[in-house]
Amino acid sequence: METSNMETLYQQIAYILNDMIPEDWEKVLLYAEMREGYGQVFFYFYPLGSKTPVYSPDIVDQYEVDSRKYESLEDQLFDCCEQLWNEFHQQGQEQWTCFTYILKHTGEMKIQYNYGDDLSQLDPTTKRERWEEKYLT
Template sequence: MMETSNMETIYQHIAYILNAMIPEDWEKVLLYAEMREGYGQVFFYFYPLGSNIPVYSLDIVDQYIVDSRNFGSLEDQLFDCCEQLWNEFHQQEQEQWTCFTYILKHTGEMKIQYNLKYS
């Protein structure tokens, strides 16, 4: 049986970090993480409130007035959370996922999908 309380805490921390990284009110966030031994990447898109045009996370510093050091620190924290989630599967003796999709709505509703094989 997989212990989920650690995972729930990580999901909540991811939501907190995403909210801190996005410099305006938003409708929905789509985060994608890919992890393997010795490799990882994390990025996201968000939809500003009332817009159907997504903003790519790597464009935030260029498009908005944000503190780039603080933003970089939050990016590192986001990566660390995804890596903790990846490691949690190993600690729970579950097959580690390779790709993780996390969809968060401004209402707090979230949808999570794991892909276990890299294609």
């Protein structure tokens, strides 16, 4: 299995996340879900010294960042996650249903893949709430 493309995508995701977050941070937790014709990506980050996470859609308003620049970075993040999903297929591996990418400010990274979960029957809010219960508590 050729993993250099995957490693490059993990690094690109980290760089994009860092560009999207307008302050120093302790930890970022990203959720990505992909299937044919559907994709969803969001993340939370913990500002340095804070125990309260910030939800990615709140960044523009909370930090008064340029919405066009932020949306461009969001698109890039989505594209990287989609490329990672496609890379699994190209490598002859089962494509994941969703994955969680945890990045600490030290550069330590942890990735958890879920396979075969049929999430299509759940609305995006319910999926996010379940993920939050597991990873943010």
